[in-house]
Each structure stands twice: as structure tokens, then as C-alpha cells.
Amino acid sequence: MGPRYLGFIKTQSKKGGYLKARHLIWIRRASQAFFLLLFLFLLIESRLPQDVFVEYSLALSSAQELSIERPVRFFFQLDPLVLLSSLLSGHHLIKGFWWAIGLLVVTLFLGRFFCGFICPLGTIHHVVSWVKPTLKGEQMVRANQKSPSQRVKYFLLITVLTGTLMSVNFTGLMDPISILFRSIALAIIPGLGTGAKEVFELMAGSDVKILNLLAYGEVLLSPVFGYTYEVFKTAWFIGLLFLAILFLNRIRPRFWCRFLCPLGALLGIFSRFTILTLVKDREKCTGCNACTKSCQGAAEPEPGKEWQSAECLMCFNCFDSCPEDALSFRFRWSSPLSNKKPDMGRRAVLAGILAGVSLPLLGRLDGQAHKVSNPSLIRPPGSLAEKNFLTLCQRCGLCMKVCPTNVINPTLTEAGMAGFWTPHLIMTQGYCEYSCTLCGDVCPTGAIAEFSAKEKIERPIKIGSAYIERGRCLPWSGNGPCIVCEEHCPTSPKAIYFRKGIVAGPDGKESPVQLPYVDLKTCVGCGICEYKCPVKGLPAIRVISAGESRSMENQILL
Amino acid sequence: MKKLITRRTAVKRLFQISGAMAFSALTDCPLRGTEKVLAQKPGTGFIVEGLGQKEGYSVKELTKKIFDAAGGTARFISRGDVVVIKPNVSWARRPELAATTNPQVLEAVIELCYECGAKKVRIADYTINDARRCFAITGVGSVAKKTDADLVIPRSSLMRKMKIHGHRLEIWPVFIPLVEADKVINLPIAKDHGLSTLTLGIKNWIGGVGGRRYALHQDIHQTIVDLAQFFKPTVTLIDATRIMVTNGPSGGNLSDVAEKNTLILSDDQVAADAAAAKLFGVNPANLGFIELGEKWGLGTSDLLKLNRKKVVI
Numbered sequence: 001m002g003p004r005y006l007g008f009i010k011t012q013s014k015k016g017g018y019l020k021a022r023h024l025i026w027i028r029r030a031s032q033a034f035f036l037l038l039f040l041f042l043l044i045e046s047r048l049p050q051d052v053f054v055e056y057s058l059a060l061s062s063a064q065e066l067s068i069e070r071p072v073r074f075f076f077q078l079d080p081l082v083l084l085s086s087l088l089s090g091h092h093l094i095k096g097f098w099w100a101i102g103l104l105v106v107t108l109f110l111g112r113f114f115c116g117f118i119c120p121l122g123t124i125h126h127v128v129s130w131v132k133p134t135l136k137g138e139q140m141v142r143a144n145q146k147s148p149s150q151r152v153k154y155f156l157l158i159t160v161l162t163g164t165l166m167s168v169n170f171t172g173l174m175d176p177i178s179i180l181f182r183s184i185a186l187a188i189i190p191g192l193g194t195g196a197k198e199v200f201e202l203m204a205g206s207d208v209k210i211l212n213l214l215a216y217g218e219v220l221l222s223p224v225f226g227y228t229y230e231v232f233k234t235a236w237f238i239g240l241l242f243l244a245i246l247f248l249n250r251i252r253p254r255f256w257c258r259f260l261c262p263l264g265a266l267l268g269i270f271s272r273f274t275i276l277t278l279v280k281d282r283e284k285c286t287g288c289n290a291c292t293k294s295c296q297g298a299a300e301p302e303p304g305k306e307w308q309s310a311e312c313l314m315c316f317n318c319f320d321s322c323p324e325d326a327l328s329f330r331f332r333w334s335s336p337l338s339n340k341k342p343d344m345g346r347r348a349v350l351a352g353i354l355a356g357v358s359l360p361l362l363g364r365l366d367g368q369a370h371k372v373s374n375p376s377l378i379r380p381p382g383s384l385a386e387k388n389f390l391t392l393c394q395r396c397g398l399c400m401k402v403c404p405t406n407v408i409n410p411t412l413t414e415a416g417m418a419g420f421w422t423p424h425l426i427m428t429q430g431y432c433e434y435s436c437t438l439c440g441d442v443c444p445t446g447a448i449a450e451f452s453a454k455e456k457i458e459r460p461i462k463i464g465s466a467y468i469e470r471g472r473c474l475p476w477s478g479n480g481p482c483i484v485c486e487e488h489c490p491t492s493p494k495a496i497y498f499r500k501g502i503v504a505g506p507d508g509k510e511s512p513v514q515l516p517y518v519d520l521k522t523c524v525g526c527g528i529c530e531y532k533c534p535v536k537g538l539p540a541i542r543v544i545s546a547g548e549s550r551s552m553e554n555q556i557l558l
Numbered sequence: 559m560k561k562l563i564t565r566r567t568a569v570k571r572l573f574q575i576s577g578a579m580a581f582s583a584l585t586d587c588p589l590r591g592t593e594k595v596l597a598q599k600p601g602t603g604f605i606v607e608g609l610g611q612k613e614g615y616s617v618k619e620l621t622k623k624i625f626d627a628a629g630g631t632a633r634f635i636s637r638g639d640v641v642v643i644k645p646n647v648s649w650a651r652r653p654e655l656a657a658t659t660n661p662q663v664l665e666a667v668i669e670l671c672y673e674c675g676a677k678k679v680r681i682a683d684y685t686i687n688d689a690r691r692c693f694a695i696t697g698v699g700s701v702a703k704k705t706d707a708d709l710v711i712p713r714s715s716l717m718r719k720m721k722i723h724g725h726r727l728e729i730w731p732v733f734i735p736l737v738e739a740d741k742v743i744n745l746p747i748a749k750d751h752g753l754s755t756l757t758l759g760i761k762n763w764i765g766g767v768g769g770r771r772y773a774l775h776q777d778i779h780q781t782i783v784d785l786a787q788f789f790k791p792t793v794t795l796i797d798a799t800r801i802m803v804t805n806g807p808s809g810g811n812l813s814d815v816a817e818k819n820t821l822i823l824s825d826d827q828v829a830a831d832a833a834a835a836k837l838f839g840v841n842p843a844n845l846g847f848i849e850l851g852e853k854w855g856l857g858t859s860d861l862l863k864l865n866r867k868k869v870v871i
Binding site for chain 1 (some may be wrong): 579649650686687688689690691693694695699700702703709711712713714715716718751752753770772773775776777778805807808809810811813814
């Protein structure tokens with residue numbers, strides 16, 4: 001059994017230009033590890049800059065007080081589905097779109113190498129399928145036969161792309177980069193962080209000295225897991241869905257990539273003309289099926305069948321596993337048209353178009369694209385008008401991850417079905433920091449437009465308005481003095497002001513108190529009043545979306 | 559050969575350990591108070607007021623001068639002390655907006671502590687805005703880096719319920735870095751406030767507690783006096799280089815700020831606040847917390863009873 005090679009030239013010459021299959025596998029693994037780690041690194045770096053020891057004269061001289069220096073949007077810029085969907089639906093070329101264009105061009109030549117070498121979600125699936133597979137021997141060979149269900153991913157691709165033409169961008173629900181980011185940032189990290197924090201608090205509160213000291217280890221974890229108990233609405237569902245997707249790998253290796261991934265489908269279409277092709281030598285083949293057994297994409301690598309360039313994940317497992325040198329990958333410049341067409345199936349295409357047309361129509365029935373319906377749909381500052389927002393938002397969770405107060409959460413029903421898991425602010429969970437600009441800094445598609453701290457304060461960017469519920473408010477209801485909302489109001493002059501009043505207490509005795517009022521002209525809806533109000537649960541001062549700068553309709557004042 | 563343990567044993571031990579941990583947490587009842595130091599008798603303290611009159615005077619120099627006038631830092635800080643400084647960095651605002659303690663004053667105080675042989679100087683404040691943003695934007699972070707002081711990032715594991723022994727407050731969650739120290743320096747900024755009229759030294763202790771601290775406002779004067787009696791700083795240094803005269807305590811506009819170029823140092827918390835109140839043209843007698851502070855023996859507002867000095871540069 002001699003070494004197997006990747007021939008970089010078409011000739012059969014044994015000299016030069018060869019790469020051992022084994023080496024190729026290791027290069028792939030190194031690349032997968034690198035991009036997975038890069039993804040996790042950038043995900044963790046999507047936070048308030050950790051260096052609080054900044055030279056203040058520098059930090060203060062710019063309009064942007066604190067900004068993120070790492071390219072945390074990189075994977076979204078690399079993702080052609082993000083590019084395409086925001087272009088089709090929002091007519092907006094995202095920042096850094098050249099990465100995605102580059103990826104598509106390379107895919108034309110090298111096939112779905114992104115799936116095999118780069119995609120971090122693909123790598124996770126690869127590892128899960130590869131470590132302790134459930135299917136053994138002959139079972140695995142059967143499982144890796146190409147199946148008509150692999151058309152489902154084309155159906156999903158066509159659904160999301162048709163949807164974008166109808167101005168609702170569902171892509172983020174299915175896009176692998178968005179799924180992975182959302183799952184790790186909103187479910188896995190907060191889940192682990194909460195557990196760790198509880199243990200640390202237990203240790204810090206104990207009487208055992210050594211446990212007390214160990215509790216200081218928290219500072220090592222906090223930069224990753226956050227300094228507070230981070231929570232996200234519906235995070236349990238996001239996490240369960242992620243686990244379910246991972247579990248599918250026990251049914252078929254890389255189930256997600258094979259059957260469901262719309263990005264894989266898009267790259268599959270682009271790999272139609274790949275010049276890096278699998279060349280099979282029928283004469284050498286003994287029919288041992290080692291190639292099919294190791295095939296990750298069910299792309300029919302065995303000699304005698306036609307190789308499916310659109311299904312091949314370019315993992316090179318078949319090349320490596322063939323004991324007879326019957327398989328090799330070669331660059332064939334001459335006949336790119338000889339590759340097999342992607343097997344989409346007419347039904348998948350038609351069903352995709354149908355679903356793509358109907359979902360946006362249905363999705364907006366309970367939304368607010370045309371009407372103002374939900375007062376608690378408070379979008380992050382800088383967000384576009386609702387209709388445009390839904391054409392661009394990828395629901396990736398970057399803004400939610402980066403927010404230092406944990407106020408930005410995925411929506412459940414607030415934005416209607418079309419806006420499921422898009423960001424909104426829950427003011428009992430946090431508030432919008434007056435001069436913070438991070439959500440706009442990181443949004444990969446511009447659904448939240450970039451804005452400077454100066455703009456945010458001076459324009460000002462309003463996200464809603466506060467109102468006081470007098471029955472609950474302590475001074476208004478005669479339950480004593482309280483000025484907490486006014487104290488925290490960040491605008492100058494303050495949007496919450498006092499009038500002196502006489503209010504009767506529970507004993508009937510009248511006493512002078514300061515009664516809070518809201519000046520709607522100055523209020524920006526930051527929500528710090530609601531967050532800090534001593535009336536917990538349902539605060540006495542609350543923020544609603546009315547008055548938000550992004551909407552012409554959702555206004556109060558003339 | 560070492561005997562391998564079975565899975566069952568491993569699980570058992572795990573339960574034992576976690577049970578022990580949970581139990582130890584339970585036994586640490588929240589009632590562990592700190593030693594109560596007797597209130598200093600009013601009338602035996604000192605107060606130093608420093609004024610920077612010259613154009614472009616050095617805030618650092620002024621800080622050093624007032625400590626010298628009070629008998630030198632060595633009078634308060636001993637060799638090997640762990641010193642904790644409680645500035646007011648509640649808000650993520652630029653220092654010139656006077657919502658937070660002047661970083662130059664903070665820097666000078668830390669340097670003085672280290673010069674006296676302090677083992678460690680910590681900066682601790684339970685901020686209102688996100689702590690990391692506050693530290694970065696107010697300049698406290700860069701001061702910590704420059705002077706090698708520890709910057710404590712607030713987190714819930716650093717909150718411990720303690721007996722306050724107050725007239726209004728019994729038990730309240732306290733930010734423990736402020737308690738676990740040999741010496742405490744209160745370093746507030748003088749500001750306007752909607753409820754207590756002014757926020758000076760005594761009010762600064764709201765930033766030393768957690769829990770439902772915004773409920774304290776329902777009886778603000780008594781609760782902050784309780785806290786001041788609990789924390790009992792070695793000295794109070796009120797930063798009035800810039801004061802916020804309106805729209806307090808968060809401000810946000812340069813027009814809310816007035817230059818007073820003043821620093822007030824005292825070991826009497828009431829006296830320090832009384833002196834600072836005058837900068838705003840407020841009669842200390844009209845401030846509830848000063849009245850109550852005097853009533854409960856926290857200090858005196860009659861500056862003539864103190865060893866009073868003035869430093870002008």
C-alpha cells in the first residue's frame with residue numbers, strides 16, 4: 001500500500017506536485033481547529049473592551065468612548081448567505097462583503113471547501129460524528145448512501161432567499177454561523193457562567209477560609225462568562241435546539257450539513273463547476289466501500305457512481321481511506337461541465353418558492369411592519385425602521401452578546417413571527433447605557449446602524465419613552481419619598497423632574513413630597529429609571545416604544 | 559498500586575463535598591457583623607480646606623499639601639496597611655462633567671498611601687452604571703494602572719449581609735472590600751442631589767452597599783447616617799475641585815459644573831460635609847443628614863470646634 005497523493009497536475013507523472021492524502025487530512029484538521037478557535041475567540045471578544053485601564057485622555061478625546069477593536073463580525077462577512085440575503089431583501093451591501101465574494105469565487109474552483117475546512121458549526125458536527133459514531137461497519141456504508149432527503153437543504157435555501165425577496169429575512173434562523181453564534185453566546189456561555197457563578201458565590205459565602213480564597217478565582221472566569229448573571233429570554237429553547245442539532249449526528253454523520261444547511265446548499269450550487277474533482281479509477285477498486293463509509297457528505301465517492309460535487313464537503317476522507325489508490329483529487333481544467341448538476345429536485349424548488357412567498361406574508365400578520373402594535377418592542381438604539389430592520393436582522397445575537405447590561409434579548413412574540421429572535425430591550429433586566437454604542441458597532445448587517453456616542457446623545461437617538469404609573473409610584477401613592485428615577489435619569493436637563501405636592505399617606509396625614517413627572521421631549525427611553533425603580537417586578541415607571549426615533553408613526557408628540 | 563474508585567464512590571464523594579460546601583454556606587449566617595469602633599468624640603478632630611488659587615495649579619500638589627497640614631499621611635496610614643479608597647465613580651461620565659471623583663485627586667491619594675508604606679491600596683466602589691464602563695470613562699482605571707492600585711470590579715460574590723447596627727438599618731448587603739481593610743479613605747465628589755439636596759461624603763456610602771439600595775431613598779437621611787457610622791472611614795477627603803451645581807447627581811453637561819478648586823480633608827464626616835455644603839451656598843443646618851449625624855454623635859457641623867486649617871496655593 002503506497003502513499004496516496006493529491007495530484008496538482010493532470011499528468012500521471014510520479015514526480016513532483018503531489019501531496020500525501022494523510023497530510024491533506026491533517027491540514028484540514030488544523031484548518032478546522034484554527035477557524036473554530038478563531039470563531040470562539042471572536043465570540044468571546046464580542047464584549048465590552050476588557051481593558052478598563054485605558055489612558056483616559058485618549059478615551060475621552062474621541063466621540064466614541066469605547067469601541068471593539070477585534071473584527072468580531074468576520075464570520076458574518078465571510079458568509080455568502082448573509083451577503084446575499086441582505087442584498088436581496090434590504091438592498092444593502094454589508095461592510096466587508098468582499099470576504100463573502102472571495103469565498104464564492106474560491107468555491108467555484110474548489111467546491112464546498114468552506115464546509116470541510118472553515119465552517120465552525122460544520123467542524124463541531126464533524127467532531128461529534130467522528131468521535132464514537134453510533135453506526136458501525138455496514139450500517140455506516142448504508143447511512144452514507146446519497147438520499148433524496150438531501151434536497152431539503154435546497155428547499156430551505158430557496159425558502160429563505162424567496163423570503164428575502166419578499167422583504168423578510170429569515171436567513172438567520174437557518175444560517176449556520178448565526179445558529180452557532182446565537183447558541184453559544186445566548187445559551188451555552190450564560191448557562192455555564194450561571195452555574196459557575198453560583199458555585200463561586202457559595203464558596204465566597206462559606207466560613208472555610210480556603211474556599212473563600214478560591215472564590216477569587218471568579219475573576220479569571222468573569223471576562224469570559226460576564227460579571228453578572230447573564231440571562232436571555234428563550235435561551236433554553238435556543239440551547240435545546242442546538243443540542244438537538246448535535247444529536248442528529250447520531251442518525252447520520254453531519255446530518256445538519258447534509259440535509260438542512262442552506263449555506264451548504266448555496267455553496268453546493270456554486271461548486272457545480274469546481275475544477276478540483278474526485279477522480280476514480282474503476283480498475284483499482286475492489287468494492288470495499290471504505291470511501292463511502294468515511295464520506296461525510298454522502299456524495300457518492302465510490303467508483304462506479306457519479307461523484308456529486310454539490311454534496312461533497314471536501315473533507316478528503318474518501319481519498320485518505322481508499323486502500324487501493326483508486327481515488328484521487330485532481331484539478332481538471334478541461335472539463336468543468338462534466339461535474340454532476342446539484343440534485344435539487346423540482347419539488348424542492350417549487351415548495352421552496354411557495355414557502356418563501358407564504359412565510360413572509362403570514363409572518364407579518366402579527367407583526368408591526370405596517371402598524372404599531374407592541375409597546376414592548378423596544379429596539380436597540382440605531383435600529384432601522386421596523387420594515388427595514390426585518391430585511392436585515394440576522395438574529396445572530398451579536399448585539400445581545402455585546403451589550404454590557406444584558407438588556408438586549410431575543411423576542412418571542414413582540415415582533416410577530418417574522419421578527420422571532422430579533423433583538424429587543426427588556427428594561428427590568430438592564431437598561432441602555434447612555435453613551436454606549438456597542439450594539440451598533442458590532443451589527444454585521446447594519447440592521448442596527450453604526451452611531452457615535454455624540455450622535456446618540458445630541459441627536460438624540462430615542463428608543464422609547466418613559467411613563468409613570470401613579471398608583472404604583474411611592475410618592476404619588478402616598479407611600480413615602482423616593483427620587484430614584486430622577487436621580488438616575490442620564491439626560492441633561494433631566495427628563496424626569498419634580499413638582500412639589502401634598503399627598504395624604506396611609507394614615508390620612510398630608511405631607512409635602514416631590515412628585516416625579518416625565519418630560520417626553522427630553523426622554524430618550526434608556527430605561528434606567530425602570531431598571532432602578534424600587535417597585536420590583538412591574539416597576540412604577542416604565543418604558544414603551546412610543547416616541548422611538550426610527551419610526552414616523554410610533555410617536556406621541558406632534 | 560493505587561486503588562481505582564468506582565463511579566458510585568465518586569458520585570457519593572461528590573455529594574459529600576457539595577453537601578459540605580452547601581452546609582458551610584448555611585452556617586455562615588448573615589449575622590456576622592464587624593467590630594464596632596467607637597465614634598470619635600466630636601470636637602477633637604481636624605478639618606483642612608485647600609484652595610488652588612493660582613491659574614493652572616497642581617491638584618496633586620494641593621492634595622499633598624492638605625495632608626501635610628493635617629499632620630502628614632503617616633498620621634493615618636501605617637506601614638503594611640491595606641488601604642481601601644472609596645471614590646464616587648457611580649456614573650460612566652467623563653471626569654470634567656463632575657459626576658465622579660477627580661482622577662488626579664485619587665492618584666495623589668494613592669501615591670501618598672504608598673509613600674507611607676501601605677502594603678496595598680484598593681479602589682472599591684459599587685457603581686450604578688456598568689462598572690467597567692465607569693472605570694474606563696471616569697479615568698479611575700488608568701489611575702489604578704499608573705499607581706499599581708487594585709481596582710475591585712464589583713460582583714455579587716463580594717456582597718455579604720452584615721449587621722449595620724443602625725437606627726434604621728439592621729442588616730444589609732455590604733460590599734466587603736470596604737470592610738476588609740486596615741484603613742478606609744472616603745473620597746467623594748461634591749454634587750447636587752434631588753433628594754438629599756447634596757451628595758457629599760456621608761451620601762457616598764450608598765455606593766458601599768448593594769441589595770435593594772434604592773429603597774434606602776425612602777428614608778435617605780437616616781439610612782446614610784447609619785451607613786456612615788458603619789463604615790467609619792479613617793478620613794474623608796471631599797473633592798470639590800469641580801462641583802456639580804445642578805442636574806445632579808448624574809449631570810451630563812458642562813453647564814452643570816462649577817470650578818471650586820477646593821479640597822476638604824477631615825476625620826469628622828459631618829464636618830467635612832458641612833464645610834462642603836457651604837460651597838453650594840447651602841446652610842448645613844438645613845441638611846437632614848448633617849442634623850441626624852450630629853444627633854447620633856457621628857460628628858459636628860460646628861467647624862469652630864475642630865482644629866481648623868486652610869491651605870492656599
